[in-house]
Amino acid sequence: MDYGLDTKSTRLKTFNTIFIITWLLIACFPFIWTFWGSFKVRADFFSRSDWWYAISAFNTLVETGGKFTTNAYTEAWTEGEFWKASKNTIIVTVFVVSISLFLGTLGAYALSRSTEKYAFWILMIALIFRAMPHITLVSGYLFPFFELQIWGILPTTIVVLVAINQPFTLWLLYSFFKTVPKELDESALIDGCSYFQAFRHIIMPVMWPGVITAGLFSLMLAYNDFTVTALLLNQENHTMVPKIQSYLGTNQHEGNLMWAVSAVVSATAPLFMLVMFFQRQVISGLTAGAVKG
Amino acid sequence: MPNKTFFWFFLPTGLAMILFIGLPIISTGIQSFYAQHDQVVKEVKKCDPFGCTVSIVVDNEETTKIRDAKPLGKFNGFGTYTDRNHLAVDEIKKFWNETESFGAFVDQVTNLPFYKALIFTLTYCLFVTPNVLLLGFIIALSLNAVARKIRGPLIFGTILPMIVTPLVGSLVLFWMIDSQGIIGANIQNLMNDPYLSLKSSKTLTWITIIIYGIWHHSPFAFVVFYAALQTVPQEPIEAAIIDGASRLQRIKHIVLPHIYPVVTFVALISLMDNFRVFEPIIGFSAEGSAQSLSWLIYDNLVNEEVILFGSAAATSMMTIIGIAILLAPVLIRTWKEFKTAR
Numbered sequence: 001m002d003y004g005l006d007t008k009s010t011r012l013k014t015f016n017t018i019f020i021i022t023w024l025l026i027a028c029f030p031f032i033w034t035f036w037g038s039f040k041v042r043a044d045f046f047s048r049s050d051w052w053y054a055i056s057a058f059n060t061l062v063e064t065g066g067k068f069t070t071n072a073y074t075e076a077w078t079e080g081e082f083w084k085a086s087k088n089t090i091i092v093t094v095f096v097v098s099i100s101l102f103l104g105t106l107g108a109y110a111l112s113r114s115t116e117k118y119a120f121w122i123l124m125i126a127l128i129f130r131a132m133p134h135i136t137l138v139s140g141y142l143f144p145f146f147e148l149q150i151w152g153i154l155p156t157t158i159v160v161l162v163a164i165n166q167p168f169t170l171w172l173l174y175s176f177f178k179t180v181p182k183e184l185d186e187s188a189l190i191d192g193c194s195y196f197q198a199f200r201h202i203i204m205p206v207m208w209p210g211v212i213t214a215g216l217f218s219l220m221l222a223y224n225d226f227t228v229t230a231l232l233l234n235q236e237n238h239t240m241v242p243k244i245q246s247y248l249g250t251n252q253h254e255g256n257l258m259w260a261v262s263a264v265v266s267a268t269a270p271l272f273m274l275v276m277f278f279q280r281q282v283i284s285g286l287t288a289g290a291v292k293g
Numbered sequence: 294m295p296n297k298t299f300f301w302f303f304l305p306t307g308l309a310m311i312l313f314i315g316l317p318i319i320s321t322g323i324q325s326f327y328a329q330h331d332q333v334v335k336e337v338k339k340c341d342p343f344g345c346t347v348s349i350v351v352d353n354e355e356t357t358k359i360r361d362a363k364p365l366g367k368f369n370g371f372g373t374y375t376d377r378n379h380l381a382v383d384e385i386k387k388f389w390n391e392t393e394s395f396g397a398f399v400d401q402v403t404n405l406p407f408y409k410a411l412i413f414t415l416t417y418c419l420f421v422t423p424n425v426l427l428l429g430f431i432i433a434l435s436l437n438a439v440a441r442k443i444r445g446p447l448i449f450g451t452i453l454p455m456i457v458t459p460l461v462g463s464l465v466l467f468w469m470i471d472s473q474g475i476i477g478a479n480i481q482n483l484m485n486d487p488y489l490s491l492k493s494s495k496t497l498t499w500i501t502i503i504i505y506g507i508w509h510h511s512p513f514a515f516v517v518f519y520a521a522l523q524t525v526p527q528e529p530i531e532a533a534i535i536d537g538a539s540r541l542q543r544i545k546h547i548v549l550p551h552i553y554p555v556v557t558f559v560a561l562i563s564l565m566d567n568f569r570v571f572e573p574i575i576g577f578s579a580e581g582s583a584q585s586l587s588w589l590i591y592d593n594l595v596n597e598e599v600i601l602f603g604s605a606a607a608t609s610m611m612t613i614i615g616i617a618i619l620l621a622p623v624l625i626r627t628w629k630e631f632k633t634a635r
Contacts, residue, residue: 012540016435023432024450026508030465031453033475037468046468051478103306110302113294120631122303124624129314131616133569135587136609139594140317143324143602147364163313166306195298224458226572231594241458245575248464261468264461275456279449282456283516 031268038265039068042258072262076247080259082266084236085243088154089223089267092239095158096222097215100165104214105207107166108173109199113182123174126167134164134227141232152234160228165221169214172285176210177203213285216278223271240267318613325606328369329599332356366603373607380611381405407608410584411615416499417585418567421506425563426556428507429514434544436515437522448519455512462509463502463576470501495582502583505573510566514559521552561623568616586612 036054037045043059053059057067064071076082111119141160145151180203188198204211223240230242238246244267247260275282294302333355338347375382381402388401402408436447454462470477472490481489525548533543549556571587574580580588586608593605 016438019431019435020439020447023435024447027454027512028450030469031457033469034465046471046473047478051473051475054475103309106302107306110294110299114299115294116296116299119299122307124627126310128617128620128624129310131565131620132314132318133587133612133616135569135571135590135594136321136612137314137317139590139602139605139609140319140321140324141313142594142600143365144317144320159309160313163309166310167314170306195294195302199302220456224461226458226460227591231591241460244464245460248578260464264464268457268461271456272453275452276449279445279452282452283448283520 031272034261035265038072038258038262039070041069041071045261046257072258073266075256076259076262076266080243080247080256080263082240082243082259082263085238085240085263086266088233088237089239091154092158092161092229093219093222096161096165097218099158100162100169100218101211101215103162104166104169104173104218105204105211106199108170108177109203111170111174112177112180113185123171126170130167130171134225137164138227138231145232151232152237154233154237157229157232157237160232161222161225164228165218168221169218172214172217173210176207176213180206209281209284212278213281216274216281217285219274220271321606321609321613323606324365324602325373325610326368326370326603327366328373328603329366329601330356330359330363333359369603373603374611377405378604379407379607381407406584406589407611410586410589413499413583414568414570414585414587414615417503417506417570418564420503421510421567422560422563424507425510425514426560428511429559430518432511432515433518433522436519448516451515452512454509455516459509459572460576463505463573466501466505466508467577498577498579498582502570502573502577502579505577506567506570509573510563514563517555517559518552521555522548525551557623561620564619565616568612568619586615 039060040054040057041060041063043063044053044057047053047059060069061067063069111122137160142151145156150156184206185195185198185202188202189195193201225239226241226245229239230245233239233242235246240263244260244263247256247263249256333352334349335352335355336347337350338345340346374380377384384405385402388398392398392401403412432451436444436451439447457465468474470480472478472481477490481487529547530543533547538546569587570585571591574583574585574588577583580592584592590605590608590612593601593608
């Protein structure tokens with residue numbers, strides 16, 4: 001802690017620096033390594049004989065004539081149809097984010113402005129819903145969806161992801177709306193606005209930071225989801241994460257590990273960029289509920 | 294806000310949650326009382342010049358007919374809950390009567406699929422949650438001590454393990470510690486044991502998944518603790534320094550009490566998340582030696598021949614009960630606070 005009175009010994013400082021460097025290595029090295037390896041051939045990155053091949057690129061040189069190759073990427077994106085998976089991911093993410101923000105802001109605004117007892121109970125129920133493992137919900141969906149013949153298509157998955165996302169979005173936006181003073185919309189109501197007008201013209205313009213944070217979290221949920229997309233979408237409509245799993249192969253058919261490696265890199269890179277730009281919002285979102293409550 | 298306005302504002306999100314979270318739970322409950330139909334068999338008499346043989350084959354036509362008439366399956370009551378793959382009531386009774394020592398009994402019981410998964414899930418929660426709190430807190434303290442200018446990139450590096458999906462996170466680790474990966478191969482060389490690998494030992498698999506869990510969840514604890522540390526008031530700390538309190542004493546008596554509510558919040562969230570662990574099991578391809586409750590449900594649902602709705606639903610219901618038990622103390626406490634606040 002950086003206080004004037006607080007003097008740190010050099011030993012403590014050195015120890016602290018070493019600790020942080022070690023932790024950052026543990027946290028980041030696996031990603032750097034995967035990125036590095038995605039430009040090699042399988043015999044190098046998953047070397048049976050010598051792990052040093054992954055660095056010296058012995059087999060990559062033999063097979064492709066260069067030290068780096070983008071074969072894994074080209075094959076995964078074309079032959080492996082990863083382009084289709086990323087297209088699906090974009091569709092799912094865009095719709096999930098916009099719909100859940102629309103529903104979430106309306107609901108959370110109502111919750112934050114209500115003084116009734118039921119508002120508390122709704123928040124508690126939302127907390128319980130938040131705790132439900134997604135796979136238990138999926139086991140409830142599958143049968144009715146088969147019967148209604150809406151299994152396997154993107155719209156179903158989008159609606160399900162929106163719903164699963166609502167409890168968290170509500171809690172997050174609720175804590176943001178609580179920080180907007182009540183007097184602001186009350187004065188608008190006195191001036192003759194309806195609640196919706198006050199919400200639309202007075203509250204929403206000052207809520208952008210909160211909305212961006214909530215949007216980022218919906219985005220990460222939709223983008224990262226495996227449980228729902230793997231079980232509710234058919235092969236054709238798979239998004240990126242279940243697609244990566246299908247490259248791993250099963251007992252029945254052999255997968256293509258290098259496709260999986262390059263797909264992991266392709267799927268992770270946009271996410272990292274996004275978080276780099278919006279780091280402040282991600283952190284404020286994670287702490288919104290915690291620090292104030 | 295008047296009730297009527299509240300209703301219209303809340304309707305869309307409420308409807309979404311009722312339809313796709315509330316109803317599925319009920320649907321799971323109903324499904325858990327049904328089991329898939331048995332296959333209809335018939336005797337087929339086949340004659341050839343050497344004589345006649347009677348064989349039993351599956352009557353596909355009849356089976357499909359029954360399945361179409363009653364897609365939910367046959368009513369099974371609590372049968373699925375008590376069968377061998379779930380609570381295994383009969384088996385436990387048998388083990389209790391047959392085994393000689395208590396240890397042998399426990400051994401037998403923990404080999405049953407449901408108990409095996411339950412024990413793994415609980416072990417995972419028990420080891421990951423406290424370590425996540427501890428590591429997150431230490432990282433927060435230590436990052437809080439570095440110069441403000443370089444904190445941004447350091448925070449970005451720290452939260453990377455958290456923002457990737459568990460499947461991807463476990464895969465990137467698995468590719469390194471697998472016997473053909475950089476760390477795995479080096480450990481083999483170091484130990485001089487070419488057969489040493491993740492899959493060869495159950496304990497090793499469990500430890501790996503637990504380490505993965507700590508790696509993946511610590512950043513979350515870090516972020517929350519870091520934000521909480523920014524709100525610690527400075528005056529008491531300065532006073533403590535003047536009074537000669539050591540660094541540890543300051544943390545123990547000023548910082549920790551101040552961020553205590555946040556600690557419970559992080560513990561609760563990470564407990565809820567850890568209880569649903571299942572993607573790392575797929576990522577590490579550890580199905581052989583580690584199964585969690587969520588993985589059991591997943592396995593039933595991706596079953597190749599017939600999807601075992603009933604079996605998956607029964608495990609789901611018991612998982613939900615488990616979550617309820619975990620959450621109960623928190624809910625009771627919040628309710629008491631709410632009552633006293635009024």
